[in-house]
Amino acid sequence: MFKYNAGFDSEFQTEALPGALPPFGNNPQKCPHNLYAEQLSGTAFTVPRKENRRTWFYRIQPSVLHSPFRRVEGGMDVGSLEGEGFRVDPNQMRWNPMPLVEVGENVTFVQGLKTMAGHGSPNAKTGLAIHMYTCNTSMIKQACYNSDGDYLIVPQKGTLVVQTEMGWLEVPPKHIMVIPRGVVFRVEVSESSRGYVLEIFKGHFDLPDLGPIGSNGLANARDFEYPVAAYDEVVKGREGMTKEQRYDWKLINKFGGHQFETEREGTPFNVVAWHGNYSPYRYDLTKFCCINSVTFDHPDPSIYTVLTCKGDDVGTATADFVIFPERWMVMENTFRPPWYHRNCMSEFMGMVWGKYDAKEGFQAGGASLHSCMTPHGPDYPTFKGASEAELKPQKFDKGLAFMFETNVILNISEKAISAEHRDVKYFKCWEGIPNTFVGMEKEGEGKKKKRKKGV
Ligand SMILES: O=C(O)Cc1cc(O)ccc1O
Numbered sequence: 001m002f003k004y005n006a007g008f009d010s011e012f013q014t015e016a017l018p019g020a021l022p023p024f025g026n027n028p029q030k031c032p033h034n035l036y037a038e039q040l041s042g043t044a045f046t047v048p049r050k051e052n053r054r055t056w057f058y059r060i061q062p063s064v065l066h067s068p069f070r071r072v073e074g075g076m077d078v079g080s081l082e083g084e085g086f087r088v089d090p091n092q093m094r095w096n097p098m099p100l101v102e103v104g105e106n107v108t109f110v111q112g113l114k115t116m117a118g119h120g121s122p123n124a125k126t127g128l129a130i131h132m133y134t135c136n137t138s139m140i141k142q143a144c145y146n147s148d149g150d151y152l153i154v155p156q157k158g159t160l161v162v163q164t165e166m167g168w169l170e171v172p173p174k175h176i177m178v179i180p181r182g183v184v185f186r187v188e189v190s191e192s193s194r195g196y197v198l199e200i201f202k203g204h205f206d207l208p209d210l211g212p213i214g215s216n217g218l219a220n221a222r223d224f225e226y227p228v229a230a231y232d233e234v235v236k237g238r239e240g241m242t243k244e245q246r247y248d249w250k251l252i253n254k255f256g257g258h259q260f261e262t263e264r265e266g267t268p269f270n271v272v273a274w275h276g277n278y279s280p281y282r283y284d285l286t287k288f289c290c291i292n293s294v295t296f297d298h299p300d301p302s303i304y305t306v307l308t309c310k311g312d313d314v315g316t317a318t319a320d321f322v323i324f325p326e327r328w329m330v331m332e333n334t335f336r337p338p339w340y341h342r343n344c345m346s347e348f349m350g351m352v353w354g355k356y357d358a359k360e361g362f363q364a365g366g367a368s369l370h371s372c373m374t375p376h377g378p379d380y381p382t383f384k385g386a387s388e389a390e391l392k393p394q395k396f397d398k399g400l401a402f403m404f405e406t407n408v409i410l411n412i413s414e415k416a417i418s419a420e421h422r423d424v425k426y427f428k429c430w431e432g433i434p435n436t437f438v439g440m441e442k443e444g445e446g447k448k449k450k451r452k453k454g455v
């Protein structure tokens with residue numbers, strides 16, 4: 001439906017009206033078509049050039065045309081993530097699909113955001129938050145932006161049609177989108193929708209380094225799609241209007257963990273042209289070029305990293321976005337589903353569609369959390385089945401799971417812990433893993449034999 005430019009982290013130039021981009025320079029004395037120049041900085045002015053991100057907008061009126069903000073309670077309001085309303089809990093957690101919005105209720109994307117877990121502080125620009133959303137109503141004459149960080153959105157049900165300052169993006173399930181800090185957007189939906197959101201308070205998402213994999217593979221840079229400039233018609237002659245008629249758009253801002261709102265003079269989607277490397281983008285997860293073992297064992301799931309937000313320690317991510325994509329499994333003499341494990345990182349998983357290969361009962365639209373060092377792995381029926389399975393080449397194509405993996409211990413929201421759709425019996429899926437150890441008997445036999453020989 002919409003046009004896109006392609007190439008992760010590229011420097012784009014796009015205009016919705018011929019000649020709207022200044023031919024050179026960023027801030028001419030008079031911009032073409034009498035537009036206003038405005039810079040959006042996504043990194044400090046002085047960060048090294050290869051990490052520096054900013055975009056120049058050429059817009060009909062500057063963003064500053066809004067009334068003072070006031071604080072309100074709402075879906076974007078997550079509070080501090082550390083105190084009241086959140087607590088740590090090492091237990092394995094699982095949630096059934098997040099209930100969809102009930103018929104008769106109208107909930108927008110912003111109103112439908114529910115915080116599952118998080119850590120750190122948006123004010124200190126450290127840490128992250130994990131949310132889920134359910135919504136059924138388009139944001140009409142309202143837009144929002146997040147001062148606290150970047151959103152990575154994983155739709156599970158329902159296509160999101162997202163209008164942003166940079167243009168339009170269509171994001172159906174099996175796609176993701178990233179909306180960087182500060183970018184104004186609004187979400188349209190045409191059905192009852194649900195999905196997951198990873199919010200990072202520091203840095204931006206990058207493609208992972210490929211190391212010995214080489215210069216291609218996993219998520220390829222050319223498959224990341226960026227919007228082209230598009231603008232709403234702006235009503236002229238606002239001077240003669242009443243205040244209500246004039247300030248006809250609601251603008252919502254998540255700022256320091258809280259939701260603020262104000263009214264704006266007309267549409268914020270008034271960017272006729274832009275250039276830069278700071279923009280929302282989308283990615284089709286079915287384009288992921290999966291690398292896997294063709295001998296024995298399977299690699300750590302980091303091999304499925306789509307995007308990473310680097311942490312302070314080399315190689316340790318603040319957050320990785322990892323998928324378990326369709327792939328051929330051909331490994332010999334191995335147990336193919338996930339092994340039993342304990343991880344110093346915390347693993348929040350979601351299910352876009354279908355079935356996960358490690359578990360019964362992990363459903364599309366549901367979620368699980370295995371925190372720092374909490375034991376987990378396949379449930380017993382999966383273990384038994386996979387231990388006895390005939391190892392022939394097998395296409396893994398029964399579902400798409402993903403993981404937000406993070407270095408921090410997550411504070412879980414009280415609302416998520418006490419949610420009706422939490423599967424409080426989750427721990428039972430590992431009950432009954434039998435002791436089938438045969439070593440003692442063998443050793444006993446061996447000793448007997450040795451004794452017989454008089455050794
Ligand atoms: O826990 C999980 O299901 C995810 C996972 C899969 C795997 O194959 C190895 C490690 C891991 O955390």
Ligand SMILES: [Fe+2]
Nearest residue numbers: 341347370376
């Ligand atoms: Fe795991």
